[in-house]
Amino acid sequence: MNSINVQGLSKSFGTVEALKNVTLTIEENKIYGLLGRNGAGKTTLLNSINNRIFPTSGEILFGEKSVIENEDVQRNFFFVGEQLLFPENMNAKKAIRWTKEFYPHFDEDYAKELMSLFEVPIKKKVKSLSTGYKTIFKNIIALSVNVPFVFLDEPVLGLDANHRELFYKALLEKYSNSPSTYVISTHLIEEVANIVEDVIIIKKGEILRAQSRDSLLETGYSVTGMANLVDQFCQDKEVIGLDALGGIKSAYIIGEKPRETVDGLDISTMDLQKLFVKMTNA
Amino acid sequence: MKQLMKYHIKDTYLGALFFIAIYTIINFAAFTTISVLVMKVDGTEVKGNVGGFEMAYLICIFVIFVASYGENLRFLTQYSFTRKQVIKSTFLTVALISLTFSLATFITTAINNAFIRDEKFQFMTYLSELYGAQNSLANNGLVTIIFWFALFFVFAMFGLFLATLFARANKYGRVLIAVGTPVLIFIVFPILIGSIRPLQTLLSNALYILGGFRTHNPLIGALSLLVCSGILGSLSYLVNRRLEVK
Numbered sequence: 001m002n003s004i005n006v007q008g009l010s011k012s013f014g015t016v017e018a019l020k021n022v023t024l025t026i027e028e029n030k031i032y033g034l035l036g037r038n039g040a041g042k043t044t045l046l047n048s049i050n051n052r053i054f055p056t057s058g059e060i061l062f063g064e065k066s067v068i069e070n071e072d073v074q075r076n077f078f079f080v081g082e083q084l085l086f087p088e089n090m091n092a093k094k095a096i097r098w099t100k101e102f103y104p105h106f107d108e109d110y111a112k113e114l115m116s117l118f119e120v121p122i123k124k125k126v127k128s129l130s131t132g133y134k135t136i137f138k139n140i141i142a143l144s145v146n147v148p149f150v151f152l153d154e155p156v157l158g159l160d161a162n163h164r165e166l167f168y169k170a171l172l173e174k175y176s177n178s179p180s181t182y183v184i185s186t187h188l189i190e191e192v193a194n195i196v197e198d199v200i201i202i203k204k205g206e207i208l209r210a211q212s213r214d215s216l217l218e219t220g221y222s223v224t225g226m227a228n229l230v231d232q233f234c235q236d237k238e239v240i241g242l243d244a245l246g247g248i249k250s251a252y253i254i255g256e257k258p259r260e261t262v263d264g265l266d267i268s269t270m271d272l273q274k275l276f277v278k279m280t281n282a
Numbered sequence: 283m284k285q286l287m288k289y290h291i292k293d294t295y296l297g298a299l300f301f302i303a304i305y306t307i308i309n310f311a312a313f314t315t316i317s318v319l320v321m322k323v324d325g326t327e328v329k330g331n332v333g334g335f336e337m338a339y340l341i342c343i344f345v346i347f348v349a350s351y352g353e354n355l356r357f358l359t360q361y362s363f364t365r366k367q368v369i370k371s372t373f374l375t376v377a378l379i380s381l382t383f384s385l386a387t388f389i390t391t392a393i394n395n396a397f398i399r400d401e402k403f404q405f406m407t408y409l410s411e412l413y414g415a416q417n418s419l420a421n422n423g424l425v426t427i428i429f430w431f432a433l434f435f436v437f438a439m440f441g442l443f444l445a446t447l448f449a450r451a452n453k454y455g456r457v458l459i460a461v462g463t464p465v466l467i468f469i470v471f472p473i474l475i476g477s478i479r480p481l482q483t484l485l486s487n488a489l490y491i492l493g494g495f496r497t498h499n500p501l502i503g504a505l506s507l508l509v510c511s512g513i514l515g516s517l518s519y520l521v522n523r524r525l526e527v528k
Binding site: 047050051052053054067070071075077078079081083085086087088090098099101102104188229 | 285293363
């Protein structure tokens with residue numbers, strides 16, 4: 001079983017350090033959520049893995065082979081970035097034809113089925129599609145290529161709520177019928193929280209967390225109650241965020257959630273978005 | 283590589299073939315018909331030559347590779363092809379189109395020569411103008427094909443080199459390349475040649491020898507052009523190696 005091993009990856013653009021000594025493993029047959037604030041380094045990481053840009057230092061291995069300029073390795077990946085890289089005059093129909101040519105396992109029938117489901121105008125030039133339809137088009141190609149690792153950078157950018165729901169449904173169906181690894185970089189954490197199995201949180205070019213969603217959610221909890229009680233409870237605890245409204249205070253704590261209830265305090269598990277916001281604000 | 287060449291043939295080569303077809307029609311319609319008509323005008327003393335249509339092929343092949351490389355690189359990178367694969371397949375496409383254009387030039391020249399048979403009005407190509415219309419080598423079919431191939435190849439490689447530089451450069455670099463290239467070729471270079479005598483002499487002598495004019499041998503000229511192509515190709519390869527696609 002081959003996994004992607006990122007070891008000590010750093011990338012600088014001039015004086016800006018986009019990635020700093022990133023080390024992580026992306027395993028087969030999982031759905032990952034790659035989460036980070038704007039400018040955190042998500043796209044840089046994805047571009048590095050997919051041979052679009054070159055690391056300043058460190059290495060990225062697939063099994064034991066470097067991913068850089070390695071056609072055998074890159075054949076196992078498909079990356080859909082925010083930028084549309086198709087020629088201006090190419091229509092969706094032609095793009096599908098070329099995808100079939102370049103990726104022998106590409107499921108053309110499935111792609112056409114999705115095109116019909118999402119009502120993509122296939123004779124229209126790709127460049128003249130709306131933002132939402134460009135994203136849908138890219139996602140359909142990504143779901144149909146049938147490679148072991150698929151990377152999606154902002155796969156719901158510009159999509160309306162209906163299309164977003166359709167996309168998540170299609171992704172889960174595809175994943176259950178023929179598992180691959182999907183790495184989804186997104187800002188809509190609430191929407192992907194129930195889809196992703198593993199979470200990678202990146203902050204200012206560094207990996208903050210890389211673990212399963214469930215274990216990540218167990219690392220923190222929230223406490224709500226009267227301000228004085230909350231303050232008393234929070235002594236000697238790792239508080240990563242506080243919200244206050246009137247005399248009521250909420251504290252977000254990293255640590256094991258207490259098993260016993262505490263009088264006057266409401267202790268609950270943080271959802272993924274809240275945990276992400278508090279961790280990246282801290 | 284087979285998949286890549288299929289793409290290049292459908293994307294670039296078919297376009298080049300279409301250009302040959304259109305241009306051949308224009309060539310016969312415009313040049314040949316007018317030449318024949320002019321020759322046949324009674325009482326008119328006509329003397330001169332017609333030709334030089336190879337210039338259109340030179341400009342076409344240059345533009346093809348300046349314009350298409352960046353777009354092709356981005357598209358093929360989307361499909362996980364490496365930079366090495368893309369540039370190697372582009373080199374093969376350059377060779378294929380150069381060969382096709384050189385064959386087209388040869389065939390068109392042969393047909394035009396068959397139509398225009400008048401001592402006062404000749405159909406000439408750049409090859410015969412450069413090396414002499416009576417030069418046996420310049421009139422040899424294989425030699426002409428080789429020479430044209432080399433000339434088209436170097437123009438294409440120059441276009442490709444500019445395209446790779448352009449893709450690699452930042453926004454200021456791109457402006458520099460876009461403005462600097464014509465300024466360098468059409469202003470700076472001629473001024474330097476015209477005003478610095480030793481440079482003029484050096485360049486003239488170099489062209490005289492490397493161009494095969496001393497020995498009236500187009501094959502030497504072709505070899506020099508291919509060496510230039512090799513240099514341009516190597517530079518393109520090196521620039522392309524570190525191109526970031528984002």
